[in-house]
Structures are given as structure tokens and as C-alpha cells.
Amino acid sequence: MYNVYQHQSVVDADTTLNTILNVINEGVWDWDGCRQKVTRSPGWYRMLGYDVGAFREDVFTWENVIHPEDYARVMHQFEAYITGKINIYEVEYRCKKSDGSYLWIIDRGIIAARNPDGTVARMIGAHQDVHQKIVAQNELIKKNKLLTEGNLSLEQLVEQKTQELAKKNKLLEQKLIEIESISNIDPLTQIANRKFFECELEKEIIRANRYHHPLTLVMFDLDNFKDINDIHGHKVGDAILCRVCELVTCNIRDVDLFARWGGDEFVIIFPELTKTQAHQTSEKLRQLISQHQTSMTSAITCSFGVAQYREGDSINTLFQRVDRLLYHSKQKGRNQVYS
Ligand SMILES: Nc1nc2c(ncn2[C@@H]2O[C@H](COP(=O)(O)OP(=O)(O)OP(=O)(O)O)[C@@H](O)[C@H]2O)c(=O)[nH]1
Numbered sequence: 001m002y003n004v005y006q007h008q009s010v011v012d013a014d015t016t017l018n019t020i021l022n023v024i025n026e027g028v029w030d031w032d033g034c035r036q037k038v039t040r041s042p043g044w045y046r047m048l049g050y051d052v053g054a055f056r057e058d059v060f061t062w063e064n065v066i067h068p069e070d071y072a073r074v075m076h077q078f079e080a081y082i083t084g085k086i087n088i089y090e091v092e093y094r095c096k097k098s099d100g101s102y103l104w105i106i107d108r109g110i111i112a113a114r115n116p117d118g119t120v121a122r123m124i125g126a127h128q129d130v131h132q133k134i135v136a137q138n139e140l141i142k143k144n145k146l147l148t149e150g151n152l153s154l155e156q157l158v159e160q161k162t163q164e165l166a167k168k169n170k171l172l173e174q175k176l177i178e179i180e181s182i183s184n185i186d187p188l189t190q191i192a193n194r195k196f197f198e199c200e201l202e203k204e205i206i207r208a209n210r211y212h213h214p215l216t217l218v219m220f221d222l223d224n225f226k227d228i229n230d231i232h233g234h235k236v237g238d239a240i241l242c243r244v245c246e247l248v249t250c251n252i253r254d255v256d257l258f259a260r261w262g263g264d265e266f267v268i269i270f271p272e273l274t275k276t277q278a279h280q281t282s283e284k285l286r287q288l289i290s291q292h293q294t295s296m297t298s299a300i301t302c303s304f305g306v307a308q309y310r311e312g313d314s315i316n317t318l319f320q321r322v323d324r325l326l327y328h329s330k331q332k333g334r335n336q337v338y339s
Pocket residue numbers: 188221222223224225226227229233234235236237238241262263264330334
């Protein structure tokens with residue numbers, strides 16, 4: 001059988017080889033280490049857009065076309081191969097084209113012969129155009145990086161927003177607590193207001209019914225307060241209201257609820273106290289207030305009504321009773337406790 005690669009002479013073989021080198025796109029190079037000469041195939045020049053044979057046949061031609069950023073890496077690989085540190089010479093890098101742009105190639109080479117001292121006598125290799133592949137690959141890496149960074153920054157953004165939201169929610173919660181407590185407090189005397197008192201009284205009535213515990217309501221009113229206002233002025237009147245509230249607050253239990261009913265009228269819930277016990281406490285308060293010395297006016301006195309909750313009582317009926325008792329106290333000369 002006839003084999004096309006069996007040549008009759010060396011000249012024949014050379015002709016075949018040169019023809020192949022002429023037509024292939026790969027850029028073949030052949031380095032003669034002894035004569036420091038590099039022969040390059042027409043494909044080598046064509047690949048980079050140069051006229052065939054445009055450069056000198058030395059290694060500097062090669063080094064001059066390597067991209068400056070790739071140069072050190074290429075030389076490192078080349079050096080490692082020719083000194084026997086690595087077994088394969090195969091490296092991807094950019095080569096300068098005739099129009100100034102760069103082309104990604106893969107360069108592979110094999111040592112064909114060594115000198116007796118181990119240096120390279122001949123090395124043959126080829127450049128292959130891998131530009132499209134590398135550009136596409138780099139594009140993909142770039143997009144992946146952007147995507148990862150994008151995802152990361154999105155996660156960070158969500159985390160940051162969540163923290164901001166949690167902070168704002170906490171502030172809002174605090175504000176709500178503040179607003180709620182403000183809405184339950186009388187602005188002048190800083191004790192509970194009527195709205196809060198009514199809610200608490202309802203709860204205490206339910207509790208008293210559930211456990212059959214006593215519950216007593218006290219209402220007191222400053223005596224002739226209008227005169228104090230008229231004589232000393234509204235500001236002094238305000239200060240006296242506040243002073244009375246301080247005295248009462250300091251002399252009742254924590255479980256008792258003291259509130260401003262309106263104007264110069266005040267109420268106290270005494271949970272678990274009978275009428276008699278609440279009467280005693282009210283008497284103590286009456287005395288404390290009347291004995292209290294103030295540079296602003298002569299003695300301040302208060303009249304008290306004391307009514308114990310009876311099963312079946314509504315808030316209204318309880319208030320009617322306590323109101324009547326307070327009225328009695330006023331009628332009987334003021335500065336008294338009626339139960
Ligand atoms: N300074 C001051 N005065 C107030 C306030 N609220 C109500 N008053 C005054 O309290 C006075 C209450 O007067 P009256 O209801 O006539 O009762 P009183 O003079 O205390 O007389 P008796 O209750 O019968 O002993 C009025 O003059 C109101 O203007 C307040 O917040 N500050």
C-alpha cells in the first residue's frame with residue numbers, strides 16, 4: 001500500500017514539510033540554540049498580521065512581541081522548561097499584532113536536541129490562536145465576579161436595611177411607650193389622669209369580685225381652693241396642687257392608685273383595704289396636708305369621702321356614694337373624712 005509520508009529522498013521530505021508549514025495557520029518556530037537563530041513559518045507572521053519574514057530571525061523578535069504584562073510569566077515557564085524543572089512547555093500569552101492590538105495565543109514547544117553540557121541545541125514549537133476562547137473566558141470571569149459582588153452587596157444592603165429597620169422599630173416602640181405613659185399622666189401634677197384611673201378601677205373591681213377582696217375608693221377635694229387662686233394667683237394654686245400630690249404619693253402604698261379626677265379633685269383606689277382601713281389612711285393624709293407648712297399660703301385643707309366597693313356596684317354607683325360622702329364632709333365644715 002502506498003504511504004504519502006514515505007519520501008524517496010531528504011529533499012522530498014523537506015518539500016513536504018515546507019509546504020505544510022506554508023499552508024497551516026499555526027505559527028511554527030524552530031530555535032537553533034547553537035547559532036542563536038529562530039526560523040519562523042509563514043503562519044507565525046500571518047497570525048500576527050506581519051509580512052512573512054518581516055523580522056530578524058532571533059529570539060528578540062519573539063520577546064518583543066510578548067505583552068509586557070505576560071512577559072515575566074512566559075519567561076518563567078520557558079526557563080523552567082529548558083532547565084528541566086518542568087516537563088512541558090505550554091503557556092498562554094498575548095502577542096503584539098501589526099495593528100498594535102494583542103492576540104491571545106497558546107505557545108507549545110519541545111526540546112529536540114540538547115548539547116553535551118545540557119543546554120538546548122534545538123527546540124521546536126508552535127503558536128496557536130486561542131484569542132476567541134480566552135476573550136470569552138475572561139468575559140465570563142468578569143461577569144461572574146460582578147454577579148458575585150452584586151449578590152454580596154445585595155446581601156449586605158439587605159442586612160444593613162434590616163438593622164436600620166430594627167433600630168427604627170425600637171425607637172418607635174420607645175416613642176409609643178412614652179406617648180402611652182404621657183397620655184396616662186396629668187401634665188401638671190405628674191400623677192395618673194382620670195382616663196387611666198377609670199381603666200384601672202374597672203380592673204380592680206373585677207379583681208375584687210374574683211377574690212372577694214375588699215376595695216375602697218377615696219375622693220378628696222381641696223377646701224376653698226378658689227380663694228387661694230383668687231388671693232395668691234393661679235401659679236401659686238398650681239404649686240399647691242403639686243405639693244399636695246407629692247404629700248399623698250409619699251404616704252400611700254405602691255399598690256394604691258392615686259389620680260387627678262379634675263380641677264382640685266383627686267381620687268385614690270385602695271385595693272384590699274376595707275372602708276375602716278381606708279378611712280384611717282385618709283385621716284392620716286388629711287392631717288399631713290393640713291399640718292403642712294407652706295410659705296405661699298396659710299394652711300391648706302382637704303375634705304374626704306371614703307366608700308367601699310359593694311358586690312353589684314357599678315363604677316357609677318360607687319362614685320355616687322363617694323361623691324355624696326365628700327359632699328357631707330364639705331357640708332360638715334370641710335377638713336374632714338366621711339365614710
Ligand atoms: N391653679 C389652678 N386652679 C385650678 C386648676 N383646676 C381648677 N382650678 C381651680 O380650682 C377652683 C375650684 O373651686 P371650687 O370648685 O369652687 O371649689 P373650692 O373653692 O375649692 O371650694 P370647696 O370645694 O367648696 O371647698 C376653681 O377656682 C378652679 O379655677 C388648676 O389646674 N390650677
